[in-house]
Amino acid sequence: MPPPVANDPWLVNRHFGIVIDAGSSGSRVQIYSWKDPSFFTDLSTAFSHTLPKVEKGTRLGDDWSTKVEPGISTFARNPEDIGSYLRPLLGHARDKIPPSLHSSTPIFLLATAGMRLLPPDQQAVILEETCSFLVHHSDFKIDEPSEVGPCGSSVLIITGEEEGLFGWIAVNYLMDGFSGQRTTYGFLDMGGASTQIAFEPGKDQELDAKNLIEVRLRLLDGEEIRHKVFVTTWLGYGTNQARERYVGKAINEFEELRSGEADVLFDPCLPKDLELVETPTYTGYADEHMKKAHRLIGTGSFEQCMRKTSPLLNKNTPCPDVPCLMNGVHVPTIDFSVSHFIGVSEYWYSSEHVFGLGGAYDFVQYERAASAFCAREWSDIVRENEETVKQRLAGEGVEVNKWGIEVEISRLQMQCFKAAWVANVLHEGIGMPRIVDAGGNTTTDGDEVSEKAKAKGLGWTLGKMVLEASKEVPPAHPTIPPLGDITIPDDFPIKPIRPWSLHDLEDRITPHLPSALHRESLGFSPVLLVLFTLLLFIAVFIVYPLRRQVRRFFLRGLRRVAKPDPNSYALEEGNFLNGSGIMSRPPSPTSGPKKWLRPVQSTTRFESQTLPPFQAYSF
Known part of the structure; x- marks a missing residue:
C-alpha cells in the first residue's frame, strides 16, 4: 500500500x-x-x-x-x-x-x-x-x-x-x-536469548524493592505521571539459549554414562520419534565426544521434559540480596493475588500458535494441551501440518484450535521444549501459582490486551x-x-x-583518584591526558630508530612532486643528459626544484657520508 x-x-x-x-x-x-x-x-x-x-x-x-x-x-x-x-x-x-x-x-x-x-x-x-x-x-x-x-x-x-x-x-x-x-500491570517478555520481568511493587513491597x-x-x-518500576533480565534464559544449555547438559550426562559406541540419546522434550542431529555450542569440553554431533530421538513426555529443564533455572544459586528468583537474581516479593501480569513474545507464541490458548492463562488447560502434543508421533504432526496449511490456503474451514500457516516446522519441532520451558520459568522460576482462582486465572485480562494489541501492535x-x-x-x-x-x-x-571507549577507562579510574584530579575540578580529564601522553612516547620510541628510513621515504615523495624539467641526469656515469640524450652541463640552481620547496629540501638533504659507496637512485 x-x-x-x-x-x-x-x-x-x-x-x-x-x-x-x-x-x-x-x-x-x-x-x-x-x-x-x-x-x-x-x-x-x-x-x-x-x-x-x-x-x-x-x-x-x-x-x-x-x-x-x-x-x-x-x-x-x-x-x-x-x-x-x-x-x-x-x-x-x-x-x-x-x-x-x-x-x-x-x-x-x-x-x-x-x-x-x-x-x-x-x-x-x-x-x-x-x-x-x-x-x-x-x-x-x-x-x-x-x-x-x-x-x-x-x-x-x-x-x-x-x-x-x-x-x-x-x-x-x-x-x-x-x-x-x-494498579499497574506487570510485564513478562521472553525472546530467544533472554527473558525480562518489570512491575511496580506495591506499597507494602517497597521496603524490599531495591534499584x-x-x-x-x-x-x-x-x-506528569511518575512510577517507580522494578525491572530485571536473565540473559541466557530465552528459549533458544535455554535449548542450547539443555542440549549441552543432556549430551554431557549421556557421555558420563556412555555404554555403547552410538552417539544416540533419547530426548523427552521432542515429539515422539522426531530425530534431530545437534552439537553442543560450548566447545570447551576436554572430552572429544562432547564436541561431536549427537542424534537425539524424541520420546514425547511433557512431564519428563518439565523435570529435565527445571535445573536450568539455577534456583540453588546463592542469593546475596534476598529475596531472589532464578540464578540468584534479586526480585521483590510478588503478591500474585493482586498483581496482574501480561506475557508477550514466547509466552504468547507457546500458548497460542499451536495450542490455541492465547489470552487468559490456565495452567491446567495448558498442561493438558502440551502433554497431548508432545506424545504425538512426529509423522502424524507433519501430516496434520501439511493438511492444515492446504485447507487454509484453499480458504476451507479449519478447527478453531488448529495452528495456522505461520507455524513453521521448526516451531513444531521445538514446541514441546518451549512449552515446558515457559511453564517452568512462570511457576518454578518466577513463582506464579499454578492455579490462582477457580476460574483458571481469568482475572489476567489476557483476552482484553490481546484485542487491543491487534489494533496498536503490542x-x-x-x-x-x-x-x-x-x-x-x-x-x-x-x-x-x-x-x-x-x-x-x-x-x-x-x-x-x-x-x-576511552571514556569507559576514565570512568573506571576516576573513582580511585582524589577529587582534585577529577574532570570536574580540572576542566579536563587527567586520565585521558596521561593516556595520550603515554601513546605519544610509545609512538616516538617506535619511530626514532626508523628515522633514516622515514626521511628517505619523505624525500622521495618530495622529489617526485618537484620533478626537474626534461633535462634529467644519470648518477651512474656522472653525466647529465638533456631531453634529446646529449650531454650537457649540470643544471644550474635555478633549474632545480621549485623555489617553494627549497626550504623543505634543505632540511631533508642527505649527508654525503651517509650514502653507500655505490647505489643507483631513480628520483
Whole structure:
C-alpha cells in the first residue's frame, strides 16, 4: 500500500516514528504514528488527561511491519553485508511514510539480547556499519554522534532492563494502567536469548524493592505521571539459549554414562520419534565426544521434559540480596493475588500458535494441551501440518484450535521444549501459582490486551514510541524541564550497554583518584591526558630508530612532486643528459626544484657520508 497523499485527512498533523527491533533471530521494522500533541487545545475534556494516542503507522492493513532474518548479530564477521540486510526494512519504511515527513520522522535501531552476547569490539563494528548505512541511505531523523554511540540514541544496544521498561510502558498504555484508577500491570517478555520481568511493587513491597527506576510520562494536558518500576533480565534464559544449555547438559550426562559406541540419546522434550542431529555450542569440553554431533530421538513426555529443564533455572544459586528468583537474581516479593501480569513474545507464541490458548492463562488447560502434543508421533504432526496449511490456503474451514500457516516446522519441532520451558520459568522460576482462582486465572485480562494489541501492535517497541510521543507534549509550565530518555541511576547494578571507549577507562579510574584530579575540578580529564601522553612516547620510541628510513621515504615523495624539467641526469656515469640524450652541463640552481620547496629540501638533504659507496637512485 502506497503512503497517504498530502490531502488525506488522516495525515493532518500526524507524526511518525520508526523502530527496528534487532533481535537475536531476526530484525523487524515497525512504523507508528500519532497526532501532534501541540495541536491538542481542548484541555477541558477527560481525553486531555491521557497519553498521546499512538497507533500503527498505516491506516489500513497490517503492512506497518515487516521482518528479515537472521539476527543482526550474525554479521559480526562480515559487517560489510549489513547494508544489504537492512535495505528491505529501510525501503519498507520509506514506502509507507510520505517523503515530505521523512526528515521529521525519528528512526531507531535498538538491538537486544543477540547483540548483548557479542564482545564489545564486534558490537562496535556492527553499530558503526548500521549507523553509516542509515545515515547515507535515508533522510529520516537520526541523532548526531555522541558518547552514547555513533548515531547517538538512534542506534543502540539496549539492556534487558531497558527492554523490560519499554514493554511495561506498552502493556500499561494498552490496558489504561496509567489512569490512576487501578494498579499497574506487570510485564513478562521472553525472546530467544533472554527473558525480562518489570512491575511496580506495591506499597507494602517497597521496603524490599531495591534499584527501582523512575518512569516519567507527560499527559496531553501537560501533567506528569511518575512510577517507580522494578525491572530485571536473565540473559541466557530465552528459549533458544535455554535449548542450547539443555542440549549441552543432556549430551554431557549421556557421555558420563556412555555404554555403547552410538552417539544416540533419547530426548523427552521432542515429539515422539522426531530425530534431530545437534552439537553442543560450548566447545570447551576436554572430552572429544562432547564436541561431536549427537542424534537425539524424541520420546514425547511433557512431564519428563518439565523435570529435565527445571535445573536450568539455577534456583540453588546463592542469593546475596534476598529475596531472589532464578540464578540468584534479586526480585521483590510478588503478591500474585493482586498483581496482574501480561506475557508477550514466547509466552504468547507457546500458548497460542499451536495450542490455541492465547489470552487468559490456565495452567491446567495448558498442561493438558502440551502433554497431548508432545506424545504425538512426529509423522502424524507433519501430516496434520501439511493438511492444515492446504485447507487454509484453499480458504476451507479449519478447527478453531488448529495452528495456522505461520507455524513453521521448526516451531513444531521445538514446541514441546518451549512449552515446558515457559511453564517452568512462570511457576518454578518466577513463582506464579499454578492455579490462582477457580476460574483458571481469568482475572489476567489476557483476552482484553490481546484485542487491543491487534489494533496498536503490542511489544516493547510500542512503549518506546509512547515515550517519544509523550516527549512532544508541551509542559504545563515553561519552567518544567523536558522529558528525556529513561535514565539508569548511577548506583544501579546494571549499566546501559555501550561498546568500550576511552571514556569507559576514565570512568573506571576516576573513582580511585582524589577529587582534585577529577574532570570536574580540572576542566579536563587527567586520565585521558596521561593516556595520550603515554601513546605519544610509545609512538616516538617506535619511530626514532626508523628515522633514516622515514626521511628517505619523505624525500622521495618530495622529489617526485618537484620533478626537474626534461633535462634529467644519470648518477651512474656522472653525466647529465638533456631531453634529446646529449650531454650537457649540470643544471644550474635555478633549474632545480621549485623555489617553494627549497626550504623543505634543505632540511631533508642527505649527508654525503651517509650514502653507500655505490647505489643507483631513480628520483
